[in-house]
Structures are given as C-alpha cells and as structure tokens.
C-alpha cells in the first residue's frame with residue numbers, strides 16, 4: 001500500500017503551510033508554545049482568521065459553507081496547524097452542534113444557527129454532564145417543563161468547557177419523567193444571557209479555568225429552540241458524541257508532542273549523558289512513536305469510512321482510547337524528563353540544574369497535568385471500551 005501523499009495532496013500541504021506562514025500572528029503561536037491557558041480573545045481571533053479563509057468548519061460539507069476537504073486534506077491541516085503552533089479549534093459549535101443542526105435541525109434553525117458558527121461570532125458550549133450524570137448520562141435531571149410556547153428549565157450542568165466565553169449553550173434536558181430514562185430527553189438551545197442562567201468557574205489541577213458549572217433557575221426558553229422532536233434528544237446526543245470522539249484522537253497534537261519530547265530528551269542531561277542516550281528512555285519514545293504511526297493510519301481509515309457512510313460510527317471509540325493513551329504517554333515522558341522541575345505552576349520551578357529555562361519546564365508540567373482530562377472527557381475510556389464491546393462485538 002502506498003501511503004505517500006499524491007502531488008495534489010503535497011500541493012495542498014504547501015498551501016496550508018503558506019497560509020500559516022502568512023496569516024498566523026506570532027503572538028498566537030507564542031501563546032500556544034508557552035503552554036499557558038489561552039485567552040478567549042486569542043481563540044476567537046484565530047477562529048476569525050480561519051473563517052475569513054473559509055477553513056474554519058473543516059468537517060462541514062460545502063453546501064453548509066465548509067471547505068469540502070477529503071479526510072487526507074483534513075489530516076494534513078491538523079498536522080500542519082499543530083506544527084505551526086496554532087490553537088486547537090474549539091469544537092462545540094463546529095464539530096458538535098453544526099453537524100447536529102445539519103442533520104436534525106429545521107430550516108429556520110439551519111438559517112439562524114449555522115452562520116454564527118461559521119463566522120465565529122457565536123461561541124457555543126456543551127451542557128450534557130451533571131453532578132449525578134456523567135458516564136450514566138441518561139440519568140440527567142435538568143428538567144424542562146412545558147408552559148405554553150416556552151419550556152421552563154431548572155437544574156445544573158457541570159464541566160462546561162470554556163463556558164465563560166460562550167454566548168450560547170446546547171443542553172440535554174428531561175422532558176418526560178416516567179418510562180425509560182433515554183426516552184424522556186430533549187435537545188435544547190439557549191442564550192447564556194437568558195435570565196436565570198448562572199455560570200461559576202471550576203479550577204483544574206494545573207490552576208487553569210477551563211471548565212465551569214452552570215445553574216438554571218426558571219429559565220424561559222422558547223419551544224422553537226427545541227432541536228428535533230421532544231423526547232427524541234437521546235438519538236441526537238449519541239450522534240453528537242461520535243463526532244466529539246473523532247476529534248479527541250488528536251493525531252496532529254501528538255505528532256508535535258513527539259518532536260517536543262525528542263528535543264527535550266536531547267537537552268536534558270542525567271549523570272552527564274543526554275537523556276536521549278539512555279536506552280530505556282529512548283525505547284519508550286520509540287514505542288509511543290510507533291503507536292502514533294499506527295494510529296495515524298487507523299485515523300485515516302476511519303475518516304474515509306465516516307466520509308463514505310456520511311457520519312462517524314462507534315469505531316471512533318478506538319480513536320478516542322488510543323489517541324488519549326498516546327497523548328498522555330507523551331506528556332508523561334516529558335514530565336519524567338523534567339524530573340523535579342515538573343511542577344504545575346511557574347512559581348514552583350526552582351531546579352536550576354536542568355538545561356531548561358523554568359518557563360519551558362512549567363509549560364511541560366502544565367500540559368502533563370492538564371492532559372489527565374483527556375481519558376475522562378467525551379466519555380471516559382472505560383465507557384468507550386463498553387461501547388466497543390456492545391456495538392462492535394454485538395453483545
């Protein structure tokens with residue numbers, strides 16, 4: 001099998017490189033390189049740069065304003081954007097809600113919701129998880145009671161990523177209280193500034209403010225904000241999750257992380273020798289790099305399959321598990337290379353013996369701690385194994 005790029009794909013790769021050379025501002029790539037938390041302004045600025053080029057909605061079909069890329073072109077864009085230290089595209093509107101509206105939304109919703117995502121004017125966040133409903137999502141309790149032309153929403157969501165920058169939220173709510181839990185869930189769109197919505201920050205282990213909890217008290221939501229049919233939201237919820245998992249594999253991020261890890265292992269010295277010359281450490285790098293090469297192929301194979309059938313299937317759980325394992329192993333090796341300097345906050349780094357400046361050490365440490373999340377969100381890796389067992393082995 002010939003896995004090299006075709007001349008057209010190589011030309012596309014060059015076009016992407018030229019684009020990043022000319023259009024990615026240094027302050028944005030410097031912020032990504034630093035490993036510190038990106039501000040909402042930086043993420044929005046990057047989204048608008050891509051939007052102006054027509055490259056923001058990388059997975060959307062042309063009819064909805066996407067670039068109509070093939071899976072290989074999307075892969076090339078992913079790899080190059082990481083190589084140039086571009087931020088990750090915030091997925092909630094683009095990779096999650098967009099496909100939902102395209103497949104389940106009515107014409108009015110397509111007209112009203114999709115342009116705001118495509119222009120990067122609207123920032124959506126995801127209101128799925130609740131304090132008592134994470135892995136067991138169907139047990140969610142946030143309720144929407146019908147009152148004439150409105151739903152009255154009460155309850156709480158949690159772990160709402162980047163909700164502090166969002167002006168909109170899509171939520172799973174309970175609209176039926178008897179029968180099977182899955183058959184009483186609906187998918188509702190809300191504006192964050194609706195009276196009765198309150199957002200509070202949750203701090204992550206490395207100190208970042210990336211997630212929030214959201215409280216709903218008698219929030220009046222027009223019935224026209226319902227996507228699909230009442231009580232049929234579970235089908236939409238599952239459709240969205242398969243899209244979410246495809247993106248979490250993070251091939252481009254891990255390819256960049258391998259390069260950074262090798263650079264680190266060439267810099268750091270143990271017992272007078274460079275760490276890369278330690279056969280045990282070098283073997284661990286080689287093993288994770290081999291895994292990554294295998295996942296690149298699997299990722300492309302699944303992207304092609306998704307393109308053929310029109311949507312990703314349950315096999316995206318494989319990408320989610322393997323992709324996050326690889327990424328966490330890479331960050332773990334970087335942490336090991338740093339030794340005592342692997343403290344999560346810049347202020348904690350005092351070890352002057354390493355051939356690293358403290359800010360580099362802090363960035364690596366922060367990435368290690370921050371990446372503990374990847375095997376949990378989007379459905380934990382244990383839950384992905386359950387999905388694979390049930391759906392692929394047809395148990």
Ligand SMILES: Cc1cc2nc3c(=O)[nH]c(=O)nc-3n(C[C@H](O)[C@H](O)[C@H](O)COP(=O)(O)OP(=O)(O)OC[C@H]3O[C@@H](n4cnc5c(N)ncnc54)[C@H](O)[C@@H]3O)c2cc1C
Nearest residue numbers: 126127128129134135159160161373376377378379380382
């Ligand atoms: C950083 C971060 C960002 C997130 N962002 C969002 C967001 O934007 N929007 C959103 O809605 N949610 C978000 N989440 C929530 C995420 O989807 C949940 O954390 C996840 O689904 C796990 O649910 P839980 O935290 O309630 O853990 P639990 O469901 O309580 O699970 C606890 C542990 O038990 C294991 N477990 C549970 N059930 C089973 C089972 N049946 N078989 C085997 N093992 C099991 C789990 O794997 C886990 O290890 C985010 C989470 C994190 C950490």
